[in-house]
Amino acid sequence: MEKKKIIVGATGASGLPLLIECLKLIRRAEGFSSILLMTRSAKLTLQHESDMKASEAAGLADETFGIDEIGAGPASGSYHATGMLIVPCSMKTLAGICSGYADNLLLRAADVMLKEKRPLVLAVRESPLSAIHLRNMHELSLLPTVHIVPPMMVFYNHPRTLEEMLQQVAARLLAPFGLISKEYRCWQGLSENETEE
Numbered sequence: 001m002e003k004k005k006i007i008v009g010a011t012g013a014s015g016l017p018l019l020i021e022c023l024k025l026i027r028r029a030e031g032f033s034s035i036l037l038m039t040r041s042a043k044l045t046l047q048h049e050s051d052m053k054a055s056e057a058a059g060l061a062d063e064t065f066g067i068d069e070i071g072a073g074p075a076s077g078s079y080h081a082t083g084m085l086i087v088p089c090s091m092k093t094l095a096g097i098c099s100g101y102a103d104n105l106l107l108r109a110a111d112v113m114l115k116e117k118r119p120l121v122l123a124v125r126e127s128p129l130s131a132i133h134l135r136n137m138h139e140l141s142l143l144p145t146v147h148i149v150p151p152m153m154v155f156y157n158h159p160r161t162l163e164e165m166l167q168q169v170a171a172r173l174l175a176p177f178g179l180i181s182k183e184y185r186c187w188q189g190l191s192e193n194e195t196e197e
């Protein structure tokens with residue numbers, strides 16, 4: 001059976017360790033493959049935030065294209081991708097998607113997701129958020145195929161390490177594609193003795 005392709009875009013926002021975690025989770029999952037698109041700023045931020053070079057991150061993906069390869073497969077609706085995740089997603093790329101300004105392969109691939117009505121998950125990251133950032137997120141959130149998923153810390157599963165925290169956040173980003181990894185710890189509800197009167 002053909003694997004479901006997830007296009008994974010990475011931009012220069014903070015949070016590149018999450019990109020690495022997502023690529024690892026897709027690699028381990030049965031029936032899924034990843035196509036990596038990185039902006040120039042993503043490569044810069046990756047070096048700043050991890051020990052990894054862009055070429056090593058690319059090695060975790062099944063396929064990769066350059067950001068200026070505007071004629072590559074992901075630029076077309078006839079390219080069979082299940083959906084796209086942008087992790088992390090900068091406010092600049094968010095603005096580009098919101099306004100349909102597709103001047104690189106990552107933005108074009110996201111634009112294709114919108115026009116083909118395929119899932120587009122945006123791990124938007126900035127702090128604090130301006131009215132412009134919030135407006136762009138709000139506008140895109142009105143489209144039913146767009147998921148605005150800021151990479152928020154999760155505490156209910158009692159993470160013991162940063163790696164456990166990253167795994168849980170990454171797993172949550174991949175759930176909209178039907179990729180449910182063992183790292184994804186769903187909320188089980190509070191037991192009676194945890195609920196103080």
Ligand SMILES: Cc1cc2nc3c(=O)[nH]c(=O)nc-3n(C[C@H](O)[C@H](O)[C@H](O)COP(=O)(O)O)c2cc1C
Binds near residue numbers: 010012044048127
């Ligand atoms: C270390 C570092 C961290 C950054 N963090 C953020 C961030 O969290 N959110 C954001 O929107 N931009 C952030 N930026 C700025 C973006 O990298 C910059 O706006 C860039 O032009 C985004 O381009 P791209 O979307 O094409 O990757 C950061 C830049 C650096 C160098």
